Amino acid sequence: MTATILEVRKLVISAGEAPLIDDVSFAVRRGELLAVVGASGAGKSLSGRAMVGLVPFLPGVVSGEVRVLGDDGTALVTVPSEVGPARERALKALRGRLVGWIPQDARAALSPIDTVGRQVADALRHAGRPHDRDSMLEALAQAGFPQPAVLVNCYPHTLSGGMARRVQVALGLSTGAPFLVADEPTTGLDRPVQARLVQTLRRLCDGGLGLVWITHELGLVRRFADHVVVLERGCVVRKGPATEVIDEDSL
């Protein structure tokens, strides 16, 4: 059975009394680019982090599930909200195998002690895929590097912001996961660089990847995304095709 849909169902996240995320649900199919947009503090990143089990505080995820469904609609993996062995097992099955992650702070999220080539090779090896030099270069090329061989012996602190983000894309792709969650991958980049990065992500979606793209770049969303989920104060206020949800007035 092939993983076809990544779904968040009735997610509620709380850090105390008031919920930070309240009854958020959305889903993304393979081959689709779903954008999650909203103002700062709307809960976009928190929702994305919850999809890979990275909500660090308590009580954290109070209720709701993250599921990966097969092509016949059955759940391949269900991550419950209750902390315990079942949740840990489900996250282990999900992380890196079904869902990859592109963090917001791309450079800080790279291992400072390993070269780019080593990190890509490690990700490939962990995914049980060939991790020789050619496979490593191919993963970097897929992420949009025209000359990946130049990067192989570079350390993360020598990379520009845009390069670090592309390396994160390569690492996410190296896992072989059918879905990726990208948390504001264009933040801090120049406009042309932003557009090139999103074009790369679009191309990957056209190749069968399912992408949850957390962003507030509405112009790029309208141009490249298939569907949009709009969050406001932790709640979903609108959902639908990108060209309908984001019109000229919104821009």
Place this chain on the structure above:
Amino acid sequence: MSGALARALLARTAAVVGGLVAAVAALVVLLKAAPGDAADLVTTDPTLRARLVAEWDLDAPIHEAVGAALSGRWGQSWTVRPGADVADLVMEALVQSVPLWLGAWALTLALGIGWSSQAGRARWQGWPVLSAAPVFLLGWAAIVLLNETAFAAMGAGWINRPAWFSLPDSTSFLRSALAMTVLAAGSGGLRSFVDGARSRLEVHRMSPAVEALVARGQPTRRLLAWLWVPDLSVLAAERGALLFGGLVVVERVFAMPGAGSLFWEACVRRDQPVVVASGVVAALGVALLRWLADMTRVVADPRLRELT
């Protein structure tokens, strides 16, 4: 070895050597600046005083005195072992102290790293109470406890008089082991190492790089270890330096010969050449530890090579 790494190692080495030279120079300047003269401690007779000043080279210019101190030309002992070559005295004493120091250092590191790497372990609230005791007090408690227990056991007929009884009269493995443990644990040394190591490990566990590995389902142990190594090296160097001071106390408390006892005797008897030699050796030890920590940090963290 890459060019950046080699340059970084050289730069750090130069900084450490420079610090050592400055410290020894400061010691010599302090000695010159102190009121009175070392010869005044021995005699007030002007003729004899002049002879001592010439013999002990007390009027040497500062740069010559610093050069002599750094190169090991420490002269002869005045009062601890009159006439003996200070360099020989110090080497002899170091041979006896280094195993004790090494053992205490290794014990601190082994216990400290083991304890602080236990994830989720509840912080034992008893730490501050037990670890606050100064080295001499821990030593006192150990001696009293051991002797009283042995005395009670002998009185009850359970044991015969052991060879090590009534410390610190005899030399034994038990005395060395006790001294090593007291040195490692005293004055909050072990506690501060564990606290420092654990807090750094927790910071690294929450770092974006480790989090990204968790999100990709990859193991984090290797990255955590390499991120932790520079912190541990700094803590280990600090702890090692503090142990030099503890050595003075432990060797006195347990009546063990060594560099600590020698230094103490020299301080009490105002044996200036031995005091200077001990100060230089201690500063050299601290410099060496810091150099090792610096080298470890530069090798473990590629970012630091660019900063030097």
Place this chain on the structure above:
Amino acid sequence: MTVRAWAWLVVGAVVFARLLSWLGGYDIVADVDPSNSGAAPGTAAWLGTDALGRDIAWRMVKATDAFVVPSVGAALVAVGLGGGLGTLGGWFGGTIERASGAVAGLPGAAPRFVMVLLLATIFEPSSVVLAVGCGLAFVPQAAAEVAARLGAMRRTAFVEASLVHGVGVARVLGGHLLWTGCRLLLLRLALQSVAFYVVVETTLSYLGALGVQEPLPSFGNMVARGLVDSRLHLVARLAPPTALWLLLSALLHVDGVVARRDSRRAT
């Protein structure tokens, strides 16, 4: 009673004892009474007497003379000199920071206790020299931590905005940065240097020769007497080391409380 309450109680008891000693009422010579040596605790001597018949409780009160005021001196040296050099380095940065760091780092070239002994030997083992030595021992740490924190705060937008709007450097530095950002850090350094002075003074008097000598009481020489004289009552033997242990534990605990508050403020 919580640990925190115990810690404040112990510190308060020490300060009270010092005041009591200062007010007088205990004569170290007149207290000698060999006929009463090794007495058990009672109404005349609450913690018993030592081998010379001297009241252990009163000697412990008098022993606070040896460290209460000088330890404050050590704290002033650590905070004043270390904090001062750190402030210079953190505010100006660049060459000044490197220079002040190099100067502040000098006392750190030797292990702390060794450095204090060196100073005591070169000059004299008086409480003033020990206080200066113990304070100097914390100057490298004080300077480095203050410089790092001040340097980070100096580059924040609100400080630059304040300076641009004409707020005086003294006010920004003193009021905003040092007082708001560094006072808990400086308090910790003061506490640590106080504790270090207590450890050094009691250690030297335990070892003899360079510390407080008999007939003047110090916790160190009282512990040393308790080791060799087994005729003393158990309470008389254990009271001085226990009191010393409690005092250092209390200082350590208070240091921990201040550290947690400081890290919460920093985040």
